Amino acid sequence: MTTENNSGKTIRFMAPLVLGNMLNPLNSTMLATAIVEITGAFKQNLGSGALLIVPLYFTSAIGQPLMGRLADLFSAKKINILGFLLILVSAVIGIYAPSFNWLIVSRILMGLGSSAAYPSAMTMIRQRYAAMGQQVPSVALSTVAMASQVSIALGPFLGGILTESFGWQGIFAVNIPFVIIALLLSYNNNNYPESPKAKTGLDVPGLTLFSAFLMLLLLTLLYPTYLYIKLPLTILLLLACIYVELKHEQPFINVRLLAINLSLSTTFLRQIAINFILYLVLYGLPQWLEQSKKINPSRVGLMMLPMSAAAMVVSLLISKTSKYIHLLIFGTLCITAATCGLFFLNHNSPVISVMGTAVLIGTAIGLLTIANQGTLYAAAPANQTGTSFGLFRTVGYIGAIVAGSRLKHEFHNGATDQGLHQLTVYGLVACAIIILFMLPAIFKKMKRI
CATH class of the missing domain: 1.10.287 (Helix Hairpins)
Structure with a gap:
């Protein structure tokens, strides 16, 4: 009976945290298959769709460490609930937005609100098990990580279905039931311990x-x-x-840590380049499929599903390995080959070749994500693990911001073959950066041998 009670408490404790951590990646990726509809509805050129992509990552880049610090200063539970309320306001503004600028406001609030989920969840998990005198079980951390992976996998597909069934407003409306359920689960939940007060301020x-x-x-x-x-x-x-x-x-940003730890700083630089390629493909390919190949949003979402699913499956299969350098090398080869493959795509290309390229990129992302997290964990000082992983999220958002800016320029006159190929050039530059900043890790490994 005690075990059943503990299991029930754990599920109730974890449920709102899992829901919260689904919303940032879900809202990032759902937009991929709705941009063409949104820009058309507000009579904006397709490149302006980047103005809906970039603000979420801009506020997330600032919001992740900010919300984490506020969770330390006040209460992780209160900051988590504040995040849900901001997401709710964001969704309502998005549904009833009278102009394109109001959609941008909605995305800014979404970025800030959804940024509260990860740092507050990590804080509450640590505090709960510390209060119980136990080590944090790996299943708790992996459940939160899997929530993000599942959201990334389902986002483009769900966005396509919602856009085709309910119009572009559907990708904003879907947040409301998520938030209401999470708030009800969080209400009067005594499983969340109070946060100790931080010794220093913001x-x-x-x-x-x-x-x-x-x-x-x-x-x-x-x-x-x-x-x-x-x-x-x-x-x-x-x-x-x-x-x-x-x-x-x-x-707020631990610069000294970056300056004295080469392994850490090169891992961050690789992550910027990896996320740059990921978001070029995640947003660029659906727009190109809808405009150049005239494929409807739901089918585009279905075509993007194997890419995200490949990343998730690969991450699961290799999650227990410690051979991070091997993963880094193989993942880099995969992402370089896949990026080169984008050069050969045009509006006459068969669907199978598009999906094959997307799956290869998804495989590479799965490999490189695990490899980078592993090298980060190995390089991060034991007393600054939280800070290091917070910076890891921030630099990832910077890669997404740069990708959004390139999409705005190259798709200014529509998602053409020429625009896709120009984006591929940028992707190959990012591949070169990954290779360059992979070399220190390889040399370090060779010295040990």
């Missing part, structure tokens, strides 16, 4: 400078005009951010 100067740097970088990428003003200002803000963070006891 690094407001670091947060402000990093946000300003990221905003100016974003504007430079999306609107590459007046570069003689924007580029120097961007560099100055970055230098100011670095200087302030080096002086702070509990920095």
Whole structure:
């Protein structure tokens, strides 16, 4: 009976955390098959769809470490609930948006609200099992990770079905039942211990400078005009951010950690390039399929499902291996081959060749995700694991932001074959970056042998 009671408490404890961690990747990937419909409805060019992609990742890049710090300062449970409420407001604004700009506001709120889920979940899991005097079971952590993987896999397919059945508003409306269920499960749930108060406050100067740097970088990428003003200002803000963070006891971005740990910093740089390719394909391919090959959204979503499923299945199959360098090498070969394959796609290409390329990219993403997480865990100092994984999420969002800016420019006049091939060039540059920053890990491994 006690075991059954404990099992029931664990399920109730984990359920809202799992739901929360599904919403950021779900809302990221559902949009992929709805962009053509949305831009058409508001009479925007297809490239403007990036203005719905980038804000979510911009606010997530800032929101993840911010919400994590707020969870430490106040209460992880309260921050988790705050996140759900912001998602609810975001969904309502999205459904009834009178203009394209209101959709952008909705995506900003979605990015901020969904950023609360991961850091608050990790904090609550750690606190619950610490209060019980137990080690955190691996199944708890893997369940949260799997929630994100499942959402990524289902997002394009679900987005296509919702868009075709209920219009583009469906991808916003689907959040409402998720949030209501999560709030009901969270209400009066005594399984969540109260967070201990943090000893130091929020690094407001670091947060402000990093946000300003990221905003100016974003504007430079999306609107590459007046570069003689924007580029120097961007560099100055970055230098100011670095200087302030080096002086702070509990920095918003731990710059010193990056400076002294080569394995850690090269892992982050690889992750930027990996996410750049992932989101180029995840958003670019559906738009190209809908416009150039005239395929309806639900079929496009179905065609993208094997890519995400491949990433999820591969991640599961190799999740227990510790041969991260082998995974890194094989994953890099796969993603380079798949990116080259995009060059050979055109509007006359058979569907099977498109799906084959997508599955190969999904396989590569699965391999590289596990490899990068493994090398990150090995490189991160034991007393700064949480900080390191928070930065890992942030740099991943930067890769997505850069991908969104490229999509805006190359698909400005429509998702054409030429635009797809130009995106492929950027993808190959990212492959070169992955290879370059993989070399230190290989050399380190060879020295041990």
